[in-house]
Amino acid sequence: MALKPVTFTLNGNAKAAFTEDGQNLLDFLRRSVGDLSPKYGCGQGGCGACTVLMDGAPVLACLTLAEAAQGARIETAAGLAGAALHPLQEAFMERFAAQCGYCTPGMLMAARALLDRNPRPSRDEVIEAISGNICRCTGYEPIIAAILDVAEGRVRA
């Protein structure tokens, strides 16, 4: 099977790695690049656990061809925190918005995409923004509250 080089930025850092024909971006990031923050949930685009930002847009890494990331700006949950946690991470902790935590990286990136585009979303807009992400633990309310906390300035890093 032919290997193809892919050059891109991951959380602001230049990266280059080889991908195999047909490899998806999730598998590429986890196995070839070593970023384990995007999670494998369903592999069918149904759960959102693999959500990453590609040139600012939230995409399902499991349904994105790895070679489509050539030249792209990829952001994952691993890149959210700087010297301190990202406000969304703080708010998720404050609100107990993670239980098992498996959906959390995808939720964080879906929320990040929303707040980048719309810094003061309504509750309905938050619900819509995370509608592609499934959480089987929290019942969603703590997650919605956490995102609104950040949007409404109640949590700062």
Place this chain on the structure above:
Amino acid sequence: MAVTVETHGSVAEAARALAQGGVYLGGGTGIMRGVNAGAVQGRVVRSSDPALRVIRSTADGFSLGAGVTMAQVLGERDLAFLHAAARSVGGPQVRAMGTIGGNLFAPHPYGDFATALLALGARALMASGSPRNLDDLLRDRDRTGLVAAVEVPRPRDPRAFGFVKVQRVKPRGVAVLSIAAHLPREGGRLRGVRVAFGAMGPAPLRASAVERVLEGATLDAATIARAAQVAAEGLTPPTDPVATGWYRASVVGVHLKRLLERMV
């Protein structure tokens, strides 16, 4: 057998490659499931042609590149008449990835955006340069070439176009059915009516019996009742985990009636 991915710089090259066999990968929301599961084998053809992502105004409407995503449609104020249909597709991630061209080929029960395009009288512009009516393309999706763009006429009166998707889970759920209706009026009577159903057949289809009732009529309670009565006429909706064919046929008239009442 393994997957071999070919990326072509132009739509024309991709179309020539596809003519030799294989599947076309657009946004990936459909085909990549099969690639991940090993169900898609052999050649996978894609194109990096930037023309595929272009939205432009034409004399009577818009030309949407086949690679235009639902999110792009939602970002264009001039395409407001298509926003309800675009918003009905998946969650934010699927809308950021899923394309106009891909929606034309999405298997049942997907294809809600294609249902709206069908009701609007849109036509596909094939990579060969020849146009093709969506009625024909959607009837025979297995034997078609590569779609380069979709030409969508602008409704003269945006209020004459209505769309509804019926789903069990909101805000993101698979269609029980979807209905798109374009009801232009002349002198109070409906002229040039086009109504399309999604998830009521193997692909989006025209609601011929409904159109016969509406064409030339006034949109009043009696007309709406007659249209609702014949809504499922001649249709054999599929059964899937979301709904049985019997259920779809039983409720399509109710949802059509509600949509038409909103458009009076």
